[in-house]
Amino acid sequence: MKLGFIGAGEMGGAIIRGLVKSGWPKEDIAASVHSQEFAQRVTEQCGVYACTDNRRTAQEADIVVIAVKPGIVPQIMPDILAAEKKPVICMALGWTLEKLQAALPGWPVVRIMPNTPLALGEGITLFAFGENVSAQERQAAESIFARIGKTVEIPESLFDAGTAVSSSGPAFVYYFIDALAKAGVAQGLTEKQAVTLALQTVVGAAKMVEHEGISPAELAQKVATPGGCTAAGLDVLTTMGLDEALDKTIGATVAKAQEFAKK
């Protein structure tokens, strides 16, 4: 199955790198980008053919993947429409199935929301399918992203909430790691020590949540012996309102995603 990426920046590039790492044949992935210079970089970094000819990319692909910024999508639609009808997967924020179906009438369209850990095979991709997508096309679309992480089909009405948690989520987790490390530095650790400790703790804790089969809240309570030092720290986190801060963070992210959808 040949994939044609239109756009291969932060997100498109992460997906291509993840797919190549997963063993997807490099010759079955092509990308087109805006500048010749960047096309060369994509070929060097991902090992796949890259050009600036969107029509060629759309023509030669079995499935087209749109990975340009939301505002660029209208510009590239005529290039896709010049090809014969085929499944089109779009990850552009705010590009609802309704908008995609209006731009590509009668085409099988799939809305997704991936995240950058796909580059390492540890991503998660949200899916919503348009009405013209066959069962076989659904399966094909999901199987691409299942190679590089988890896939979840959710009602489209929940896409903005999902986007905030899993697609913007990595940035919030990076911020947490950074803040945890900085707090360690403030207590005398070197920056290198603090970052190593904070990073491996987040990796290990995430794996514990995955494997222990109890909720993260219960795990936190299990680690915190009453009257002990972890409990003293958790008390401060609760009092200072990490829950509230995250609630507002996700709320602001959802509100911004909703603005994009209205454009």
Ligand SMILES: NC(=O)c1ccc[n+]([C@@H]2O[C@H](COP(=O)([O-])OP(=O)(O)OC[C@H]3O[C@@H](n4cnc5c(N)ncnc54)[C@H](OP(=O)(O)O)[C@@H]3O)[C@@H](O)[C@H]2O)c1
């Ligand atoms: N970044 C994330 O974490 C993330 C997560 C989920 C979804 N998304 C979605 O993914 C999409 C891409 O985001 P990004 O962060 O990857 O953006 P980005 O890094 O700016 O990449 C955009 C890509 O589009 C290319 N491009 C621009 N104009 C083009 C045109 N006319 N024809 C073909 N290619 C063109 C750019 O090529 P040049 O480099 O040559 O200009 C670049 O390769 C967005 O719609 C975003 O909503 C991003």
